[in-house]
Amino acid sequence: MNISELFQRGEFVVSAEVGPPKGTNIDHLVEEAKTYLTGVTAVNVTDNQSSVMRLGSLATCKVLKDEGLTPIYQLTCRDRNRIALQSDLLSAAMLGIENLLLLTGDHTKMGDHPQAKPVFDLDSVSLIHTVKLLESGRDLGGNELVGEPPKFAKGAVVSPCSDSVDAQLAKMERKVMAGADYFQTQAVYEPEKFIKFMEKAKQFGKPVQLGIVIPKSVGMARFMNANVAGVHVPDSMIEELKADKEKTKAGITGIEIAARIIKECKPYCQGVHIMALGWESKIPDLLKLAEI
Amino acid sequence: MLITQLKSKETIVSLVDGKKVFIINCQGCKEVHFPEKEAAEFQKELAEDGNVTGIITTDYICNPENMKLRLEKHMSAIEAADVVLVFSCGVGVQTIAEYLEDKKVCAACDTYPLPGFQGVTPLEYDCDQCGECYLNITGGICPITACSKSLVNGPCGGTKNGKCEVDGDMECGWERIYRRLAQLGRQDALKCPVQIRNFATDDEVKNL
Numbered sequence: 314m315n316i317s318e319l320f321q322r323g324e325f326v327v328s329a330e331v332g333p334p335k336g337t338n339i340d341h342l343v344e345e346a347k348t349y350l351t352g353v354t355a356v357n358v359t360d361n362q363s364s365v366m367r368l369g370s371l372a373t374c375k376v377l378k379d380e381g382l383t384p385i386y387q388l389t390c391r392d393r394n395r396i397a398l399q400s401d402l403l404s405a406a407m408l409g410i411e412n413l414l415l416l417t418g419d420h421t422k423m424g425d426h427p428q429a430k431p432v433f434d435l436d437s438v439s440l441i442h443t444v445k446l447l448e449s450g451r452d453l454g455g456n457e458l459v460g461e462p463p464k465f466a467k468g469a470v471v472s473p474c475s476d477s478v479d480a481q482l483a484k485m486e487r488k489v490m491a492g493a494d495y496f497q498t499q500a501v502y503e504p505e506k507f508i509k510f511m512e513k514a515k516q517f518g519k520p521v522q523l524g525i526v527i528p529k530s531v532g533m534a535r536f537m538n539a540n541v542a543g544v545h546v547p548d549s550m551i552e553e554l555k556a557d558k559e560k561t562k563a564g565i566t567g568i569e570i571a572a573r574i575i576k577e578c579k580p581y582c583q584g585v586h587i588m589a590l591g592w593e594s595k596i597p598d599l600l601k602l603a604e605i
Numbered sequence: 606m607l608i609t610q611l612k613s614k615e616t617i618v619s620l621v622d623g624k625k626v627f628i629i630n631c632q633g634c635k636e637v638h639f640p641e642k643e644a645a646e647f648q649k650e651l652a653e654d655g656n657v658t659g660i661i662t663t664d665y666i667c668n669p670e671n672m673k674l675r676l677e678k679h680m681s682a683i684e685a686a687d688v689v690l691v692f693s694c695g696v697g698v699q700t701i702a703e704y705l706e707d708k709k710v711c712a713a714c715d716t717y718p719l720p721g722f723q724g725v726t727p728l729e730y731d732c733d734q735c736g737e738c739y740l741n742i743t744g745g746i747c748p749i750t751a752c753s754k755s756l757v758n759g760p761c762g763g764t765k766n767g768k769c770e771v772d773g774d775m776e777c778g779w780e781r782i783y784r785r786l787a788q789l790g791r792q793d794a795l796k797c798p799v800q801i802r803n804f805a806t807d808d809e810v811k812n813l
Contacts, residue, residue, distance in 0.1 A: 417761045420753055420771045431754065435801065438758035442799040453801070472762045480783040483795045484759035491799050499762060542765040 314383045315411040316355050317466035317494045320520040326584035327605060328385060328497070328522065329596055330357040331377075333368035342373070343380055349593045352600055355383040357414055357497075357586070361392060364424025371401060375408045385468065386410045389418025394434040395443065395453050402447055406463030414468040414497060415440045438487045441467055445492035469493040471521070472543030473510035474503050481543075482513055489517045497586040499543040500526035502550060502570075504577040511581040520583035525575060527592050527599065528567040531555050568595055572602035579603075607694050607734060608638045609714040611647065620688065620711045620741060626651065627679070627686035629701065630662040631693035638719070644692045658682040667696040667730065672704060683708070695732030695740065695747060702745020702785075703730070709789060712740040737803055742794045744785035751778025757800040 319326050329350050331342055350356055356377055360370040374384035386405050388398065405413070417437040421429040435443060443453050450462040469488040475481045485496065496514075501507045501524055514521060526544075528534050531554045534546040550570055557566035575585055585605070589596055611617070628648055632639045651657055659682035666672040676683065683689060688709045691698045694716045702710035718734035731750035739748055739757055749755045753771040760779030763770030769777050786792050 417754065417756065419763065422771050433754045433756065434804070436754070436756045436758050437761070439799050439801045442801070470762060475762070475764065476766060477760070477764060477777075477780050477783065479787070480760050480780055481762075483783065483792065487759055487795065487799070490796070540765070542763045542770055 314355075315464070315466045316383070316385070316468075319354065320495055320583055324354075324584075325579070325605065326355070326495075326520070326522060327353045327587070327600065328355040328357055328584070329353045329587045329589060329593065330359060331373075331593070332359045332362050332590075333370065333373045335365070335367045337368065339368065339373060339376055343376060345593045346377060346382055347380060349596050350382065352597055353587070355385050355412060357385040357387055360387040360389045360416075360418070361424070362419075364391065364419045364421050364426070364429075366424070366426055371405055371408070371410070374405070374410050378409060383412065384410060385412040385414050387414045387416065388440070389416045390433050390435045390437065390440055391418030391421060392429075392432055394432055398435060398440060399443060399447060399452055402444060402465075403458075403463065406465070411464070412466045412468065413444065414470065415444065415493075416470055437469060438484070438491045441469060441488055441491040441493050467492055467494045469496055470499065471496050471514070472499040473514070474499065474501055474506045474545060475543040478506075478510060482510075485514060486517060489519055493519060495520045495522065495583075497522045498524035500524045500537070500541075500588065501574060501578065502528070502544065502546045504574055507578050508581050511578075522584035522586040523575065523578045523582045524586050524588065525571050525599075526588045526590060527564075527571045527595060528554060529564065529590075529592060530567070564592070564595060568599050568602060571599055575599075575603040575605065579605075607633075607732075608717045608719050609633075609640065609692070609694050610717065611640055611643050611692075611714055612712070612738070614647065617647070617690070617713050620713075621651070621656070621690060623656070624687035625656050625658050625685060626688045626690050627658050627683045628660040629666065629676075629689060629691045629693070629697075630660070631666040631691070631697045632662060632664055633693065633697070634665060637694055639692070640714075644713075658685045666691075666693055667700050669700055669704065672700055676701075676704070695734070695738055696730045698738070698740050699730040699732070699745055699747060702740065706785070706788065709791065710740075710745045712738045712745075714738065735802070739800070742797050742800075743782045744789055744791060744794065746778065746782045746785055748778055748782060751781060753778075755802075757802060759795060 358370045358373045374386045377384045421431040450458050471485045534551050537544045663675045692713045698712040715736050715738045716734045717736045733749040764777040769775040
């Protein structure tokens with residue numbers, strides 16, 4: 314299923330993210346996806362997330378597709394040059410993967426192989442441009458493809474609560490110009506900032522999915538505030554999480570907060586993208602609470 | 606050693622198109638090859654329509670103190686210009702762009718490396734000698750050296766409090782670029798076509 318068509322029909326598109334394991338056994342991931350993600354429309358599969366080497370996104374996408382789910386193939390520019398990226402895109406099309414999320418990628422220094430060569434031959438914008446070119450039947454070298462060209466829903470990311478939101482909007486505009494069909498955002502904890510951002514972003518006329526990371530604990534919130542770009546958990550939310558000390562209740566407050574953010578932002582966006590980071594089992598409750 | 610080559614005439618003309626222009630040539634350190642003749646011929650053509658407010662030829666404009674002294678007596682001609690067009694290596698353009706912060710400063714040359722000698726370049730203004738100078742769309746701040754990922758289409762999402770995800774002491778190069786463009790009212794520079802780097806080192810392939 315090409316999720317662009319859903320956006321075009323005006324559907325509120327819910328997606329969730331899974332991260333492949335560092336190893337070859339994928340049973341647990343598939344089991345969780347089949348148990349908890351049946352209520353979402355599409356499942357993002359990360360590409361060596363945080364520059365940590367793992368099982369490949371494309372292979373995982375294929376397995377999820379065979380299990381009846383709709384995968385979104387995340388592809389970054391960190392590890393592959395333009396030849397490898399285009400080749401993987403053709404492979405994806407051949408395997409029936411229809412949805413992409415195209416990113417620049419974290420720097421190699423952020424991950425578990427800091428000695429690796431950071432590639433960045435292309436970046437998110439030129440990668441979107443490249444996909445668009447492939448869809449027209451040509452590669453980046455100007456050569457003609459043989460047979461039917463691929464067709465994808467070309468997703469991109471944007472960081473609406475970044476401290477340099479104008480620079481983010483300028484980059485978003487470049488992605489739209491290059492051919493992006495839809496956007497997923499970095500985690501949002503400040504609905505007012507997101508709504509302001511959407512007022513400016515709606516000029517581009519592209520669907521935007523609100524990014525949600527369920528705040529699991531005070532420690533996680535503080536970690537994100539210190540380390541994660543474009544993410545700020547307000548003090549009031551940290552206080553709420555702090556009040557939820559009882560172990561039996563652990564997590565419920567985080568889900569309540571996430572549901573509240575979704576409800577508040579829903580009128581301003583075209584979908585929601587949930588990054589559960591191991592809490593996939595809580596997604597059905599979250600969707601219920603958010604009334605989606 | 607560096608080699609500077611003129612950008613194509615069309616590119617340079619599109620930068621100055623009908624505007625008042627002040628021209629700075631840096632014939633540089635001895636180690637830099639500078640296309641003196643071609644530059645002089647081209648500048649003569651440009652001056653014919655009466656829009657050139659001044660031309661100076663100097664050396665070592667990469668040295669900020671030296672550069673300020675050299676520009677001092679030409680400031681009124683520089684003020685009168687809409688664009689300062691610099692014929693130098695990438696370091697020279699960046700030094701001038703930083704000094705004339707309210708002025709549109711453009712690079713008329715691309716800078717290539719010649720193996721064996723690095724040239725005399727102050728560290729704070731890095732030029733990677735990429736051979737496809739981006740300074741004209743980035744307000745005179747080099748995205749190749751100022752961005753950890755050398756991105757040429759805008760910032761990644763890895764900026765935290767204005768700092769780079771790779772090095773907390775390093776300011777995000779693209780935030781600097783965006784600020785500079787906003788200061789100059791040139792945000793439209795980022796509406797240029799998608800930029801794709803050309804890593805070919807073979808002259809024939811590079812100029813395809």
